Amino acid sequence: MIRCSRLATEQYLKGKTIPTYAGEITSLPTYAQSLAGYSQVANLQALEQTITEEIPLQVLAQLEQENQSQNPNHHQDSIETNVNAIQTIIQTTTKELVKIEKTVPVYFGFVLSSPAAHIMIFRGTQRTNEWLLNLAALQATAQDIDTPQFLGRAHRGFVNIYADLVRQTREIAQNLDPRKPCYISGHSLGAAIATLAAVDIAITVPALSPQLRLYTYAGPRVGNADFANGHSRLIPNHYRIINLADLVPIVPSTMLLENITYVHCGQEWSFLAQNGDLLPNHVVSTYSEAIDQEIETNTPRTYPT
Known part of the structure; x- marks a missing residue:
């Protein structure tokens, strides 16, 4: 599962740089033959x-008209007129740079299927606005944002991101064979989105609910105690893998305000890989290496006293 999280990041990056890319993971650098059966x-x-930022094309024509109207008796080809016009163009063009906003589709993950199982993967944080939404630790209910379904209160930023994916996620889930296990997974932000997706699918696609298996890596806290309790009832097979040196799994704080609290959900499996800095402790490769070595454990932690 953790290798699929890396593939989801590569899928996003390739889609950003190659407009004709159709999202196939077989062409990605870390695609492995272990997925050939899917x-x-x-x-x-x-x-x-x-x-x-672009310069409006109409600026030059507009300036030429203004220059002629201001100098009706002055010859159009005079040096003075041209110098003044060029100077005005430079000054005005600088002022009239406009910001043009547009939206483009980007990849957020993929779904695989084999004769034995399904896999649904959500990628981690890649965009500036996703980091900003990560920091928006205020909470929302399912009634506040009417598309995703969950119990209790959840991180508003995560819910807003999943709201953009919820309709296609449900449609995909409805078309999956409910007789096969469905593994849902993600790393970092992808872990939070996978957590919300699993609950939403359990509620809205009940035929698939008994088959849901959730594996999250380096995930932050997603909701309050009511959310966690409801999640545990709906998704009893949730395995949450964390690096004890990674700061992301300990945010948001368990208590931000008196009425805003956060609780982890799922069964914790942990390991310790201290690489000396924030990012190396959090990246997919750190988790992948630990899992390859099978050093994660769910035994209670003991500390010297």
Whole structure:
């Protein structure tokens, strides 16, 4: 599962740089033959807002008209007129740079299926606005944001991101064979989104609910105690893997305000890999190496006293 999280990141990056890329994971650098038995049945996509700066084409024509109206008796080809016009163009063009916003589809993950199982993967944080939403630790209910379904109160930023994916996630889930296990997974932000997706699918696609298996890596806290309790009832097979040196799993704080609290959900499996800095302790490769070595454990932690 953790290797699929890396593939989801590579899928996003390739989609950003190659407009003709159709999302197939077989062309990605870390694609492994261990996935050869799976068919890619769907991609998960969301809209990304981009801002570009462009000079309006009408500025030059507008300036030429203004120059002629201000100097009706002055010869159009005079050096003075041209110098003044060029100077005005430079000054005004600088002022009239406009920000043009547009939205483009970007990849947020993929879904695989084999004769034995299904896999649904959500990628981690890649965009600036996703980091900002990660920090928006206020909470929302399912009634506040009417599309995703969950119990209790959950992180508003995570819910807003999943709201962009919820309709396609449900549609994909409805078309999966409910007789097969369905593994849902993600790393970092992807872990939070996978947690919300698993609950939403359990509620809205009940035929698939008994088959849901959730594996999350380096995931932050997602909701309050009511959310965690409801999640545990709906998704009893949730395995939450964390690096004890990783700061992301300990945010948001368990108590931000008196009425805003956060509780982890799922069965914790942990390991310790201290690489001396925030990012190396959090990246997919750190988790992948630990899992390959099978050093994660669910035994109670003991500390010297």
